[in-house]
Amino acid sequence: MESYALLLGSTLSAGTVLALAALGxxxxxxxxxxxxxxxxxxLCAAIAGFAATVHSGSTLVGFGAGMLAGALLAGIFGVLVIWLNTNQYATGLALSLFGAGFSAFVGxxxxxxxxxxxxxxxxxxxxxxxxxxxxxxxxxxxxxxxIALAAVMVWFLYRTRAGLVLRAVGESPSxxxxxxxxxxxxxLMAVMFGGAMCGLAGAYISVVYTPLWVENMVSGRGWIALAL
Structure with a gap:
């Protein structure tokens, strides 16, 4: 029974990463x-959070740095997509590639x-x-x-005026x-909030879930990955 308990606990810990990013x-x-x-x-938030925690000794500082990094990158993405009308999919994929390379270099x-x-x-x-x-x-x-944030998010989207406005902006912007x-x-604010949540998820990975930054090799290409 102890092994099942550990499995359930590990599942919840791992699922937190996906939950935070998905909510954003x-x-x-x-x-x-x-x-x-x-x-x-x-990835960028993971290295930002890891580095901030190493130098400050505080996981809260690491979480804050991760959220800031995610929000900053999301803000750049938002300006490109919302104001300059670049393609959302191409810009997003470019951001993903940039994050992988940048985190590997800094890491x-x-x-x-x-x-x-x-x-x-x-x-x-x-x-x-x-x-x-x-x-x-x-x-x-x-x-x-x-878990609490997921419940709050449902309440916000479907029980508040701000949530109604947000959905209206997405469904019928005109x-x-x-x-x-x-x-x-x-x-833009919604995009930056989503980036901050992804940043929190990234910082959680590197600071709490797998608190170790190592160099890994995948298919002959060097990159920095988090060791499980």
Whole structure:
């Protein structure tokens, strides 16, 4: 039973990465923008978060640096797509390729760098329960935060005026513009929020989930990857 508990806990930890990025990209798509550069943003955020944590000794600083890196790259993507009318798919793929190359280059200086030891998280009382305790109540707080954020996101999109405006901007931008809403600015904010969430996911990978930056070789091409 202990092995099942560990499997469930590992699944939730790994799924947090996908959940955070998916929630950000959901806001992007509700605003009418498709960003295929999520992988590139996550890679740049991963090295930004890792480097910030190494130098500051704080995981919160690392998360902040990752979110900032993701939002910055998403902002550049948003300006190109929303104001300069570049192709969303081509621009997103270019961002993904840029992120892979940039993170590999910057990461060379952090190969085998060590992060400060993370504190052990456990919910008092619940963590001692058999089977479900180790599986559900000893995870990083960001795992629980991602679950709560998913619920908040559903409430925001379908129960608030701001969520209605966001969906209107994505589904009928001309009508939203006619009603006086700044469609471009709303889309840019949505894109940057999505980038920040992808950045948080990337920082979570490098700081919490696999806190080690190593050089890996795949198909003869050198790149920096996170060791599982």
């Amino acid at each position: 990209l959901l806001i992007n798509e509700k605003a009418g923008i498709v960003n295929l550069g999520a992988e590139g943003m996550m 060379l200086g952090y190969v085998q760098a060590k992060l400060p030891e993370l504190p052990k998280f456990a919910i008092p009382g619940l963590a001692d329960l058999p089977v479900v305790g180790p599986a559900l109540f000893t995870l990083h707080p960001l795992v629980y935060g991602s 009508s939203a513009h006619a009603l006086g809403y700044p469609v471009r600015r709303i889309r």
